[in-house]
Amino acid sequence: MLPFTRVSVIGLGLIGSSVARAVRAAMPTVRLTGHDASPEVRAAAVGLKLCDDVADSAGAAVIDADLVILCVPVGQIGAVAAELAADLPDGVVVTDVGSCKGSVSRALAEALPGVAVVPAHPVAGTERSGPEAGFATLFRGRWCILTPTSASPPWAVERVSAFWRELGAQVECMDPDHHDRVLAVTSHLPHLIAYTIVGTASDLEEVTRSEVIKYSAGGFRDFTRIAASDPVMWRDVFLSNREAVLDMLGRFSEDLSALSRAIRWGDGDALEELFTRTRAVRRSVVEQGQDDDGQDFGRSHP
DSSP, X not given: OOSOSEEEEEOOSHHHHHHHHHHHHHOTTXXXXXXXXXXXXXXXXXXXXXXXXXXXXXXXXXXXXXXXXXXXXXXXXXXXXXXXXXXXXXXXXXXXXXXXXXXXXXXXXXXXXXXXXXXXXXXXXXXXXXXXXXXXXXXXXXXXXXXXXXXXXXXXHHHHHHHHHHTXXXXXXXXXXXXXXXXXXXXXXXXXXXHHHHHHHHHOTXXXXXXHHHTOSSHHHHHHHHHTSOHHHHHHHHHHXXXXXHXXXXXXXXXXXXXXXXXXXXXXXXXXXXXXXXXXXXXXXXXXXXXXXOGGGGOOOO
């Protein structure tokens, strides 16, 4: 038995369009309705046949849904939820895909009192954005973290869990604030570092932009991939999860200072010890199935 039969996806960018494609592949009998605030994105979604119907308003998209998935930047979730609140049918479950859960949980509780809300975060994505960037297997083998609150009905939590398992994800429940601290170090801080490194390289007057691009065959190249992620989405992430990000950034700054001292003092043992530990972390990531061990990140070399 399917956990839901009428799903509405609000926001048809990378994640929203991937949800739609994944539902099509895994649960083809589910009726899909979508909406995006951008007329251009709505037109693209129609052309791609992402949904059975693409509505011109969020309210029209959710009027007969039994699951509503908010796939909009975390800074917009409260406003979008308030916009469609009056059109939600009885018994509907509302969830989201934002990578900050504390602020999102509070925004949804305020906008949707009395509605069954189960905040969620599929830990998956790419540096690309837009409806054309989505693909049906994006969530396969990835984690989807649910952060139910005391107001989230257990039956709704179970149905949202079952929904993500149907899409191939592994599901785990977590406290919203704990989630935000974990993701601050595993996702948010790495993005902040990537944006900073790429921005610094671009600003260096003694290194021309053409040289930066020409010789980006190593680590810098991989930072540029992360730094190409959606600017609006990541602006909202850092502002919404500012306390946890600033905490992790402080810890990182302390570690960076220690590394700087080791280099200045010629402490090779300290450097080797750190690099050995970090190499072991990489092996653990591969062993947990969160990446493969393909050489050079699986790139082909003619």
